[in-house]
Amino acid sequence: MSFASRFTLRRRALAAAGTAAVLALALAACGSSKDSSGSSMPGMDHSSMSSAPASSHSMDSMPGMDHGSMATGDGLADSKDGYQLASNTAELPTGKAGDYAFRIMGPDGKPVTGFAEDQTKRMHFYAIRSDLTGFQHLHPVMAADGTWTAGLAALEPGSWRIFASFIPDSGAGKGKDFVLSRTVTVPGAAKSTPLPAAASTAEVDGYTVTVKGELMAGMAHPMTVGISKDGKPVTDLQPYLDTYAHLTAFHTGDQAFAHLHPETKVSGDHGGPDLSFHAMLPKPGNWRMFLQFQTGGTLHTAALTLRVS
Known part of the structure; x- marks a missing residue:
């Protein structure tokens, strides 16, 4: 074999070896990348956990609750994003x-005193018994x-969950909706009252x-x-x-909270008969809904059970 032929063969062998080495390195890098992404994203954002510390009270009152339910804003924690219901x-x-x-304590550890109005009120307060009876919706007064x-109003024996719904008008949470409980x-002696069966009328x-x-869980529906x-x-x-009606919902079993936002525009004292809502309920199952509307200066509260797929 001539010198030129031996030189050509050697050059091809070296090129093939180099290509194999590069391919091996690329495959190793891909494997490393896959492993690291798998360990850092096991279906949960760790940074979101650290930004929303939960107190021991909230954890004690919510056995079986995962961090994902806190992130959905269902109101089942007493703290979120540094804000705490104390x-x-x-x-x-x-x-x-x-x-x-x-009090609502802020991320700086001090009581929050600045709140934005939401549907004409700076604070919406709810009380509901564990069997989803005894609903109360109040607008408390804040001291300096x-x-x-x-x-x-008078409460019957049992376990009750109270909710505070608010929007800070300053600080880290400015403009954000919070629901803490x-x-x-x-x-x-607490006597549990079975809820009426799911129905479309009340x-x-x-x-x-x-x-x-x-209605379908996790999806916005008219x-x-x-x-x-x-x-x-x-x-x-x-x-x-x-608005012409205020609609609040609570999930059976865990009392998860949802406020369904009205879309019907207000025009004097002649609202109705049909009112539109933007409905977003995070979980399937039965929800107890409380619709509040006013006629002749009297506030009415209708309750019905709706099934969400």
Whole structure:
């Protein structure tokens, strides 16, 4: 074999060896990248966990709750993104009115005193018993030091969850919707009341409320609520909280919270009969819905159970 032929063969061998080495390195890098991404993203963002510390109270009251449920904003934690619902009240009186005092603590550890209005109020406060009865929706008063006081009507014995819904108007959480909650006990023999079966209609104070719309968990869907009386469509709804109806929902079993936002524009005291809502419910199952609307200066609260697929 000539010198030129031996030189050509040697050059091809070296080129092939180099290509193999580069390919081996590329494959090793791909394997390393896959391993690192798999360990850093096991279906959960670790940075989001560190930004939303949960107190021991919230964890004790939520056995089985995962960090994902906190991220959805279902209200089942007493702290989120550095904000905390703080209260020294763990028990409320049985069968008589009682005050619940609380503060919203900010990421700096100080009481928050600046809140933006949401549907004309700076704070929406809810109380619901574990069997989803005894619903109360209040608008507490805040003192100069950031202490809110909610005057609750008489409560029946059992475990109750209270929710605070608010929007800070300054600081790290400015403009963000927060819903935080804690549990309280009302002493006595608690009798659980079974919820009515899922239905699309409910009666209250002579009015019939009808819900239309197929709801699916985790997806936004349009929903229409129709209100009638004596078989005739109602057209004299009055504004309540800058809308014609306020709709709150609680999930059976864990009391997860959802506020369904109204879309019908307000135009005087002649709302109805059909009201549009933007419905987004995070979990499947039965939800207990509380629709509040006003006629003739009287506030009505209709309750019905809806099934979400």
